[in-house]
Amino acid sequence: MNTNIAILGGGNIGSAMAEGFLEAPGTDPSRITVTRRRIEKLQALADKGISVTTDNVAAVRGASLVILTVRPGQVRSLLQEIAPALEPARHLLVSVVTNFSIAEIEGFTGGEMAVVRAMPNTAVAVRESMTGLAANGPGQERIDEVQELFDLLGRTYIMEEKLMAAATILNACGIAYFLRVIRAISQGGIQIGFHASEAQTIAAQVAKGAAELLLASGIHPEEEIDKVTTPRGVTIAGLNEMEHHGLSSALIKGILASYNEIEKLK
Numbered sequence: 001m002n003t004n005i006a007i008l009g010g011g012n013i014g015s016a017m018a019e020g021f022l023e024a025p026g027t028d029p030s031r032i033t034v035t036r037r038r039i040e041k042l043q044a045l046a047d048k049g050i051s052v053t054t055d056n057v058a059a060v061r062g063a064s065l066v067i068l069t070v071r072p073g074q075v076r077s078l079l080q081e082i083a084p085a086l087e088p089a090r091h092l093l094v095s096v097v098t099n100f101s102i103a104e105i106e107g108f109t110g111g112e113m114a115v116v117r118a119m120p121n122t123a124v125a126v127r128e129s130m131t132g133l134a135a136n137g138p139g140q141e142r143i144d145e146v147q148e149l150f151d152l153l154g155r156t157y158i159m160e161e162k163l164m165a166a167a168t169i170l171n172a173c174g175i176a177y178f179l180r181v182i183r184a185i186s187q188g189g190i191q192i193g194f195h196a197s198e199a200q201t202i203a204a205q206v207a208k209g210a211a212e213l214l215l216a217s218g219i220h221p222e223e224e225i226d227k228v229t230t231p232r233g234v235t236i237a238g239l240n241e242m243e244h245h246g247l248s249s250a251l252i253k254g255i256l257a258s259y260n261e262i263e264k265l266k
């Protein structure tokens, strides 16, 4: 990383991103500034050499890449505050804020500012996020810089902004869905004999293995499932029982329920 970064709003995702950058090889912590109003909550990052401040404008002046990580209801006042310090020739503005469009951001910054919306998840902290990126016109020319940065925190993809709500559900909420599935499998594991901590580690590693199989090969999950399901066997008995109780349907309906809520986030 050879650019100065300001992360404005060091809450869950902003702090997790800072943690992830710290883990990336060659990161100089002094190049990262994180802001929030209750600055005492950033002490752990400060202890690791990251600059922390309540002064958003000073953070913007000291950086060339500015990342907004506040809640949707907080972003207008933050943009109002920093807009005079943003220079289109120098700054690249990245917004992680849900349901706040590029057009709405340009309402504060003007259309010349390079703007990229990014939708990561909290696995940025362990550099295993999946982050979707969408840019405005000037942002398209600099999207490589943003992609390089988020590639330090996991995998990335570029999309049209109209898919950002869907990306919010799959990327950001998706972490919670999988965590709940891992928890449920751990609980099943306890009932059949493992201690809670063993069951959790087993479930998490098996989930990671399943994900790695698909990421490595790109094949359809059912092809891998076919390798595990012998005729009249135990796996297919369990899977079919789960489906009788609506496993796939529950997940799909949950994704739609989350998606239908997203417009309320303003």
Ligand SMILES: NC(=O)c1ccc[n+]([C@@H]2O[C@H](COP(=O)([O-])OP(=O)(O)OC[C@H]3O[C@@H](n4cnc5c(N)ncnc54)[C@H](OP(=O)(O)O)[C@@H]3O)[C@@H](O)[C@H]2O)c1
Binding pocket: 008, 009, 010, 011, 012, 013, 014, 035, 036, 037, 038, 039, 041, 056, 069, 070, 071, 072, 074, 077, 078, 096, 097, 098, 119, 120, 121, 122, 172
């Ligand atoms: N959490 C996720 O997994 C995730 C994933 C993708 C995207 N997002 C999006 O990222 C945004 C942040 O989510 P979050 O879960 O991290 O929320 P959060 O924990 O509430 O973080 C927001 C932070 O912004 C700080 N803040 C608010 N106004 C500020 C200001 N004017 N100047 C400086 N700091 C300010 C708040 O701290 P103070 O009150 O101390 O200032 C707070 O810690 C949301 O738009 C969310 O939709 C979240």
